[in-house]
Amino acid sequence: MTQSYLDLRQKTRERDRSLRDKVMSLEEAAKLVPDGASVALGGCTASRTPMAMLWALIRARKTGLTVSRSIMSTEGDLLYASGLSRHIITSWFSQGIVWGVSKVMRAYTESHRATFEEWSHMAMGLRYRAGAMGVPFMPMRSMMGSGVVDRAPGARTMECPFTGETLLLVPALNPDVALIHVQRCDAYGNAQLDGLSFMDIDIAMAANRVILTTERIVSNDQIRRHPDQTKIGFFTVDAVVEVPFGSAPHECYGLYEPFYSHMDLYAQMTAKDPDKGAAEYLERFHYEPKDWADYLSRIGMAELLDAQRRGSGIYDD
Amino acid sequence: MTQSYLDLRQKTRERDRSLRDKVMSLEEAAKLVPDGASVALGGCTASRTPMAMLWALIRARKTGLTVSRSIMSTEGDLLYASGLSRHIITSWFSQGIVWGVSKVMRAYTESHRATFEEWSHMAMGLRYRAGAMGVPFMPMRSMMGSGVVDRAPGARTMECPFTGETLLLVPALNPDVALIHVQRCDAYGNAQLDGLSFMDIDIAMAANRVILTTERIVSNDQIRRHPDQTKIGFFTVDAVVEVPFGSAPHECYGLYEPFYSHMDLYAQMTAKDPDKGAAEYLERFHYEPKDWADYLSRIGMAELLDAQRRGSGIYDD
């Protein structure tokens, strides 16, 4: 599971890491994710979820992915229901606290049709961080004494050679592909994030391929005016796709909050018969729309305007 | 050397970490640094050096400090010559490449009057990072095969339990006190850095006490308008001192570049007889000035204006 250093170096060496235009469509970017790949998602819960990219992968009928994220919300349900992934690695998995426990997650895991591999939130973060740093593990001080550690593949305790203390070592996570949605980046993939960065910076460094979706593509000159705001560097990025409202119905910091009515609709659709409800949801919002604008139209213009008004409010006094 | 977790926690627990006014004078802040303490310095080489705070400590005739920094420039010489510290832990130690090897460093180390403990630059960074994370070590992949590792106290190799590879473990560095100079912070110690952050964020998290000097104290409201720009949090900070040109004759990003003529003067003064030259320099610029403004006056107004003009130029097109 943990990649040897030489393997990791070799994969990185083979990538074209130069400053070059990487702009493409969602459909082209989807081709960069092979069936069966391990994929990490940026954002957290209902925030900066790379929804448009997942939407494209579901439409492309990809299968067999192993998908990791700090915390999974509705996108986790859709991964299971579409067959895009039946193995999810995360620390918490449900639509969100106000909507209670996910019925779809329960249906798939309790029937053993899918796996939810649970790690503590810090362990997820440190697994990505080890991957970002090019070392095979990180030492940490939680998870021990719990049932979580017993079920976490690869986690192991060690006696610290400096202090004699018991530490937990968690294995590096170097996903094949990372999908990250950002507020803005340039055509080369220099991304500047506003607000909460979650685990995205480590994920981008850890992955062997990075696909950025972005609300806006800006000029390289604009990026260079504030280089200390660049949080993901072009040399880690392999594809750039401009997708306005690319996290909908989740939020994108400073631009739009979650589309709450639509989130409620999703919860209602999946409440009674999760399998049927999720299938219907996928049909209506993923398979049928002719393009991303059509997807947004089906969510609804009033919803979009409301989410945008609330989103930009974070900068109001 | 490596602090046990319970010791580290206890020290942190005893600190008042609340949101409160911490503004004081250089002289008051100097009292927070006991003789013999281990002290980490922010910045790197001739950039954002906490020069004013060191100046105050030298004037307060403190002694016996163990001082660490990513890279030491002229402030290292002054630590040796003033007796403030005779044990320096760093990765590179000399005024700067253009001035060649430091004569003062050579005089003190070659005569065994002082110690220069050498670690690789990444090892310095990872030692602070381990300290910042609250773990006793970090694994890394350099220093091995060199003479540096043999002389680095506490560094040890391990066989990775995940990959079988040989890794180096470097021990956490949790300094008693960190001295960090920033462009701006509020009275509580929320600091926002522009440009290069060096190792300052990790140092602030790792230390058991943090003294910030700042070019300007701004309102907490101003900080809260851009919370994602806060790089050092108030809860790690114990003292805030406003000192304009607090890194002079070194640089502070976006505000002033190094005072090159003065740096040349220092090199000249210490070139022939390093002991005598450094003593004279200390007398003239550290012991004699009646206050910080007098120190700056002795460096010279024209020098200051020139450094400031060059410094602000980084934002010009």
Place this chain on the structure above:
Amino acid sequence: MTTEPVRTAPPLAAVPAYTASELLAVMSARLLKDGQTVFAGVGIPLLAAILAQKTHAPGLTILFEGGVIGPFVEAGKLPPSTNEQRCTRRANMLVSITEVLLMLQRGYVDVGFMGGAQIDRFGNLNSSFIGDADNPKIRLPGTGGGNDIASLADMIVAMKHEKRRFVEKVDFITSPGFVDGSDSRARAGLPAGGMFRVVTDLGIMGFDEATKAMTVVALHPGVTPQAIKDNTGFELPVPADVAVTEVPGDVELAILRELDPARLYTA
């Protein structure tokens, strides 16, 4: 994000002036001290922390798992999770999730404060599985940062007091309390932190210094020792001289209702 929300029924003791959730929030808030740093989950913990800020602890610092330090949440705009932009309102600092959890590990946090779905005699919490982990009756959302917080900070847990929630042994330890009691927590690799208080709609519980078993510290007005024992799935000692809490005050209740006018968390 730690556990499912505490959706409580009307309080057992007949005090119609406030709901069980309001009682929980008020009692929890009073446990927080001015100047402390508290790592709070959404729901009752967040409400309680803001209530404390607006009453006796104006210098309380709140941390959210999303990477937020020192925010001031606006009345009527409670965040739906600790990882969304509403959490960042007027914050002092935003960092990554990993960084904010590492601050906890480094020791900068005084109190971890979360809700609970199932707890046992030694304060272990379960938010992962009801039934056998390999073949669960219910797959719950999991730990989130709950495990990290419980492993590294002094804990306050706010939850509804029901026999099915207060069990002899949790089905699964998601977030460790004192594990098997006495020094087993430290022996497992967790020398710092541990359960401090469990606040319920019936009373406030602490833990015996030696055995680390749960014990009652105070009862809410109108709650008898027998009532709390009857609602607990294990032997819960009630000292003869047990304290009785003060009922929620009008100011406390008014603040809570202003914060959560839609009654998302306090119904």
Place this chain on the structure above:
Amino acid sequence: MTTEPVRTAPPLAAVPAYTASELLAVMSARLLKDGQTVFAGVGIPLLAAILAQKTHAPGLTILFEGGVIGPFVEAGKLPPSTNEQRCTRRANMLVSITEVLLMLQRGYVDVGFMGGAQIDRFGNLNSSFIGDADNPKIRLPGTGGGNDIASLADMIVAMKHEKRRFVEKVDFITSPGFVDGSDSRARAGLPAGGMFRVVTDLGIMGFDEATKAMTVVALHPGVTPQAIKDNTGFELPVPADVAVTEVPGDVELAILRELDPARLYTA
């Protein structure tokens, strides 16, 4: 920041059109390929990298140890170290020092490029001690990031070719080359990276694939095999069919002189 600056005397071969430092910079620049990522020290390495950017490698990405990715240094404003604001001019990204060094460890850097004070047969570099480390004749500034770069990247070293600098065994290994030769570098825990080229005012050296000992790859115009051997403190093989480099071109020299009008690094 890696080693002391290369302060060279006039070139041995009588080609008055350029200085030894200019020769070093030009020859080094030609080794860099378009699209590569190069971790550069100040002095000749930086000059060479910018020269490459302005000639055959416009897509070359420069990294500086101070935490700078993809800057465009201005002519006449060469930074005095890799850790000051001049390094950040029109950069794509600024990160901490630790992060930029970790990018190297993660494998994002193609080439490490630094100066050298003392090198041995296996490409080990010394910038720490002349003489015995416990009682040195000269205490040098130390490794900086030199050790990290040499441990983790494919290395180009630019330095003056003198017998006292090219020694059988360095007094102290600050930055490892191939350690004791053959597979000893990998066995020491350094499976990746290693010496690629050493560029001097006399020629360009590589390393034998099996033994990892230094060998001549090319000589500069006018330099004889004997001359390079005479200036080397160990047995340095020169193949019979050794290549000869092309003299620095007018454009290359013009660019260098525009970059460093004060001749800080090219005198």
